[in-house]
Amino acid sequence: MTGKLEFLLLGPLEVAARGRKVQVGGPRQRTVLATLLLNADRVVSVDALAETMWGARPPSTSRTQVAICVSALRKAFRACGVVDEVIETVAPGYVLRPGGHRLDTLDFEELVDLARAAARQGRGEEAVRLYDSALALRRGPVLANVTGAVPEHMSAQLEENLLTVYEEQVELRLALGEHRSLVAGLVAAVEQYPLRDRLHGLLITAQYRSGYRAAALETFARLRRRSVEELGLEPGAELRRLHERILRDEERPAVGRPPAQLPAVTQAFVGRTEELAVLDRLAAADGQVGVPPLGLLVGGVGVGKTVLAVRWAHCHTALFPDGQLFVDLRGHDPHHPPADPATVLAHLLHALGVPPGQVPVPAERPTLFRTVMAARRMLLVLDDARDAAQVWPLLPNTATCQVLVTSRNPLRELVARSGTVPLRLGSLGRDDAVALVRGIVGEARAARDPDAVTELVELCGRVPGALLAAAAHLASKPHWGVPRMVHELNRPRRRLSGLGGCGQRLRDGLASSASRLDPVAADLYRALGGLPTPELTSWTAEALLGCPAPEADDVLERLVDAHLLEPAGSGADGETRYRLPSLSHAYAAELATTGP
Missing domain, CATH: 1.10.10.10 (Winged helix-like DNA-binding domain superfamily/Winged helix DNA-binding domain)
Known part of the structure; x- marks a missing residue:
């Protein structure tokens, strides 16, 4: 090996x-x-x-x-x-x-790219963690035991990259209100790089926001003396402006245009005409006093809840001239804990122009948030909510703002408290599903095997996430025909792996939903994966569980709530029939093979 x-x-x-x-x-x-x-x-x-x-x-x-x-x-x-x-x-x-x-330099670059992407999307805390991981790869002076012109030149370049990344992380941490914990590290960094304006600006800002105004002014004075004596230059214009704001005791975080935090919209979007119309009607409705228009998009893994919310939001930014806010609540993220509402509020308040030093204690943040939002026309997208308790503190109390919430859970308590009607997203229509695949793999390639394309979309359950994964996998393999992809997906136990790298994300999502089942529902779900067909009745559940019909029905409904099972009409005898959706069937089949 x-x-x-x-x-x-x-x-x-x-x-x-x-x-x-x-x-x-x-x-x-x-x-x-x-x-x-x-x-x-x-x-x-x-x-x-x-x-x-x-x-x-x-x-x-x-x-x-x-x-x-x-x-x-x-x-x-x-x-x-x-x-x-x-x-x-x-x-x-x-x-x-x-x-x-x-190669640790490649690991460093990958982590920094992820951190910058998270920062652009407003996920400040996640970005800080990623920057931490990148900077932790440093073990001392770069290439300290290597001589030669090329290594020395490149080591200087790597040192510069590390310093730039440190500065980017400090800026994020300042935005999150961590100024007090940054001062000591910045003092040491300034000693090491005594003529670097950006570092001095960060230290001055951290000192000022920590209440050390005199120390901040002295830091600027020392830099100015050294810069004039050694370089014959005044500090840069941005640093001089910061110094003037501190002299007037009015330094605040820069607030420019209204926040525009929406993620980029995907070009691979089809259908959802009725759902978009529902959101249009919600925006056009007259809001009630103290109640923001609230849209709740509910659906299983990969159905495109976030894509739909972001698509609609981008098409209607003119309705929200004071800005659009986006928060990933990580309610079902298998790799990170759900976002804490108090932390989210600190991020939102900063985005709305509240200096980090003026963000109050957690108990007072909802009140300040509602106060700041009261006079604005804004959109707030709360993506991947876990439960009502995570969402409720984040809601403004004005009809001039609109909120879109996405979740896999039905959020019944939120529905009861707000009166909103959930918009449930399911699979695409067959024509839309085919159009989505054709748009990525190309018309000519899809036209060679139209029946295979139709079979492919059914194997993917007409779920946008699975369709995009399959189409992307095909696009990366131009030597494959569509029937080859159909063959890869035809066995439930191998369906998710057949979707390529994107299939792992879908598997993670299904695993996250399954992990939240109670033990009885989890056992039934695993048992259903061993059945030869995805169709079943409550009698099937009774036989597998060995319990009376009412109890079996309750367990089936818990699987329905988790979007791992769906109703499929009634039989001739009036008994409710159920069906495992394609992706859910594939994951259940894997569990039936591998065990819990």
């Missing part, structure tokens, strides 16, 4: 395998390895490696010595059980292939 290496650049250069450090030789081997890692998947010529080690006048034996270094590195990797050629000989030099191995 091929071993896996870990290449660590964000600190002294190290290589590890199975948790143990790999000895990669002396300074020259480290220089060669670092240069190849910093140019991963790109050919580095022997001459360039020689120049990195010896400068413009390498010795006559330089090419031989480079080859010896590469040979020693290959030998060290093979000793760790790595059978593939990590460093390949490719004219006019060598190329390092990191595929299958870990």
Whole structure:
């Protein structure tokens, strides 16, 4: 079996395998390895490696010595059980292939990209956690044990990237009101980078918001003295403006245009004409005093609740000139706990222009939020709510604002308290489902096998999430015909895996719903996965549970509430029939095979 290496650049250069450090030789081997890692998947010529080690006048034996270094590195990797050629000989030099191995700089870039995406979408706390994970990869001065022109240049670049990411995280934490906990770390950072305006601005802001106005002014004075003495320059214009606001004791977070926090709208959208019309009527209705128009979109995994809410919201931004707010409540996120309403309110208040230092204690935040929203015309989208208790504190009390809530749960308590009528989303119509697939895989490709396309959409239960996953998987494999994809999905136990990477997200969603079932309902759901057909009656549940009909009906209805089962009409004898939707059937079949 091929071993896996870990290449660590964000600190002294190290290589590890199975948790143990790999000895990669002396300074020259480290220089060669670092240069190849910093140019991963790109050919580095022997001459360039020689120049990195010896400068413009390498010795006559330089090419031989480079080859010896590469040979020693290959030998060290093979000793760790790595059978593939990590460093390949490719004219006019060598190329390092990191595929299958870990490179901490790539991990860092991926985490930072995720953090920036979360920040753009208003998920500040999640972004801070991702930034934390990225910055935790640093083990000390970058490439401190490596010499050479290329590594030194690239280590400076990596240090700059790390510092920029730290500054981005600090800005987010300031927005979340964490100014007091930031001061000490920023003081140390400013000592290390004494002429960096952005760092000084962050420290000055943190000091001022923590009540240390004199310290903030002194920080600016020290920077100005040093900048003038060493560079002959005044601090930058933005820092000077911050200093002036503090002198006037009026520094506040920058509030520009109204918040526009809606995620990007997907182009892959079809149908939902009736649902969009319902939301239009809700927006046009005369609001009651003290009650915001409230739309509740309810449905199972992958039916497109968030997509519909965001689509409608983008089409009607003109109705909400004071802005649009979006919050992911993470009610069914298998990887993170549900969002705490008090924390969400702090984020919303800041987005509405309340300085973090003026956000009150949690018990007082709902009142301030309602006060701030009272004079505005805004839209608030609360995505993936877990229960009414999570939503109720976040509702404004004015008819000039509108709220859209999405959830997998029926939220009966919210319905009872607000009087709203839930809008239940199910699968798409067949024509819309076919149009969604054709739009992604292409008209010509779909037209070659129209019957297979129809079978494909039925295997996906006409659920938008599954249809998009299947179509995306097909689009990534142009050599496949649609019948090949149908074959992949035809067995329930392999249906979710047949959807490719997007299928795992659907499986996670189904697993999250199933994990919230009580033990009796969970046992029945697993047992239904072992049945040869997704159709059943309450008599089937009675037989599987060994209990009377009323109790079996109650358990079936709990599965219906979780969107893992759906009513399918009545039989000739009047008995209610049920059906496992395609994705739910696929996950139940997996559970029946693997056990709880």
